[in-house]
Amino acid sequence: MFPGLIYADEISPRFVSMNIVVCVKQIPDPAAPQSLEPSHNLNRTGKLILDEADTYGVEMALQLVDAAGTGEVTVVSMGSAADLSGVRNALAMGAAKAIIISDDALRGTDALGTAKVLAAAIRRVNPDLVIAATESSDGYTGTTPVQVAELLGLPSITFAKSVTIDGSTVKVARQTEAGYDDVTSPLPCLVTVTAGVVEPRYASFKGIMAAKSKPVEQLTAADLGLSAETGSAGARQHIVAVVTAEAREAGDIHVDEGDGADKIVAFLDSIKVL
Numbered sequence: 001m002f003p004g005l006i007y008a009d010e011i012s013p014r015f016v017s018m019n020i021v022v023c024v025k026q027i028p029d030p031a032a033p034q035s036l037e038p039s040h041n042l043n044r045t046g047k048l049i050l051d052e053a054d055t056y057g058v059e060m061a062l063q064l065v066d067a068a069g070t071g072e073v074t075v076v077s078m079g080s081a082a083d084l085s086g087v088r089n090a091l092a093m094g095a096a097k098a099i100i101i102s103d104d105a106l107r108g109t110d111a112l113g114t115a116k117v118l119a120a121a122i123r124r125v126n127p128d129l130v131i132a133a134t135e136s137s138d139g140y141t142g143t144t145p146v147q148v149a150e151l152l153g154l155p156s157i158t159f160a161k162s163v164t165i166d167g168s169t170v171k172v173a174r175q176t177e178a179g180y181d182d183v184t185s186p187l188p189c190l191v192t193v194t195a196g197v198v199e200p201r202y203a204s205f206k207g208i209m210a211a212k213s214k215p216v217e218q219l220t221a222a223d224l225g226l227s228a229e230t231g232s233a234g235a236r237q238h239i240v241a242v243v244t245a246e247a248r249e250a251g252d253i254h255v256d257e258g259d260g261a262d263k264i265v266a267f268l269d270s271i272k273v274l
Contacts, residue, residue: 018071020061021122022095023132023145024054026079026086030137039232040239041108042138044079050086053133055093055200056193060163061131062094063198071128072096076121078106078114081218091211092203099124103220108232111139115147120224122152129170130190134159149190156190157183161197 026048028034035043061073073095077087081102091098099121106117122130130149135142149156161180162173168187173180175194203211221227228234254263268274 018065018068018129019125019127020064020071020073020129020131021125021127022054022057022061022073022075022090023118023122023130023148024058024075024077024087024090025051025133025136025138026077026083027051027136027138036242039108040242048080048083048086050089051133051137053135053137053195054090056195056197057131057133058090058093058095059198059200060193061129062201064129064163074099074125074127076118076125077101078109078117078121084216087216088208088211089203091214091216092207093201094207095214097215097217099217099219101219101221101224103222103230105221105227105231108235109230110235110237111141111143112147112236113226113230113234115144115151116226116229117221117224118144119148119151120226121219122148128188130154130188132190132192134192134194145190145192152190154188154190155185156192157185158192160191160193163191163193163197 027050028042028044029047029049032046037043058073058075065071065073075087075090075095075098077098078101081100084098084100087098087100101117101121106113109117130152132145132148134145136144146156146158157170157172157174159175160172161175164171165187170185170187170189170191172183172185172191174183221230232238254260265274
């Protein structure tokens with residue numbers, strides 16, 4: 001039903017096309033001052049940029065399509081369409097088109113609601129592979145990609161540090177605390193990639209100019225039939241308060257006069273480490 005997928009350095013004539021969706025997020029520029037709305041949500045009215053974590057997914061998708069010979073990369077994003085700088089950056093890198101779900105009714109949507117929106121948009125594309133970052137830089141829930149996979153009925157592999165393809169099977173070196181695990185899955189599937197899985201390219205001037213004319217489809221929650229499942233009303237998570245983190249206390253400074261090791265042992269013993 002779905003075409004096969006190959007890695008950038010394993011070109012095979014058996015594969016003729018590869019259509020990939022990359023989930024991306026536009027986030028407030030980290031270099032600019034950040035603020036919260038009265039609802040405790042992040043203020044997103046300023047300049048928006050493509051989350052750096054997503055550039056790795058876009059680059060991987062582009063390399064896979066290049067290796068296949070034909071196909072295209074579609075980026076899917078949920079957020080404001082008032083500023084499409086981040087989405088245009090993905091298009092300038094080489095993605096063929098974009099879908100953005102932008103609707104005031106989406107404000108306050110939680111991680112699961114976001115996954116429902118992204119999954120509904122991805123179904124319209126019917127891709128061979130879905131790629132996402134492990135987590136966004138402004139949310140850090142790390143749950144949305146696997147929720148998308150579950151909603152789509154796809155297997156998922158997380159924390160991929162490398163990806164190869166053998167026929168209709170994707171092989172991933174999955175990063176762990178102890179090294180990595182070799183994991184396989186049939187296609188189609190969803191893979192989340194870590195920073196460093198590939199080196200993202202810089203958008204060329206030609207790419208930037210071409211991005212201006214690439215199609216960006218704008219959808220609403222109603223277009224996806226999800227009006228009642230998004231926004232604050234449909235959220236199962238709510239931010240009830242935001243408080244300033246406690247200031248870190250100054251540490252003790254000790255001059256090693258030959259008894260440094262003894263002082264370290266005594267300290268570790270005092271905090272019940274030894």
